[in-house]
Amino acid sequence: MLCMILDKDETKPRPAFICDYCNKEITDARYTIYTWKVSRETEEITDGKIYTLHKGICDKAMTDSDNKHRRSLFRWDWGDLIWLPRDLTYSLNLLWDEAQEKKLLITEEEEKQMQTIQEKLLEWENSIEE
Ligand SMILES: [Zn+2]
Secondary structure (H helix, E strand, C coil): CEEEEECCCCCCEEEEEECCCCCCECCCHHHEEEEEEEECCCCCECCCCCEEEECCHHHHHHHHHHHHCCCCCEEEEEEEHHHHHHHHHHHCCCCHHHHHCCCCCCCHHHHHHHHHHHHHHHHHHHHHHC
16 A cells, blocks of 8 residues: 655655555565456456555465455456556656656646646635635
């Protein structure tokens, strides 16, 4: 699961993946999978929820039983976590180089428009409260 956690000095919140089996932070994508449930009957993704698991003990404990026993209504499909950032940049319509440089594809004009919309929303919310 993706969570906000505090950094080691406990001052700055940051997003981090937590193992859905052992609940410890995932600190190395090379030894991690992301996985989701697929219906055995229809071959469709069941609820779309993505789980992240350490490779080895954690992923075996969570997925082996459903994957090996045909009586389970679903099986777990999976990918290596190292590919998730790349796939997300596609889903979010970001370019990888720009994501790496921490630049979004938002122009100054678009940012001003978003600020204006947020200010108008705030004004509207305040007017309702009065
Ligand atoms: Zn784990």
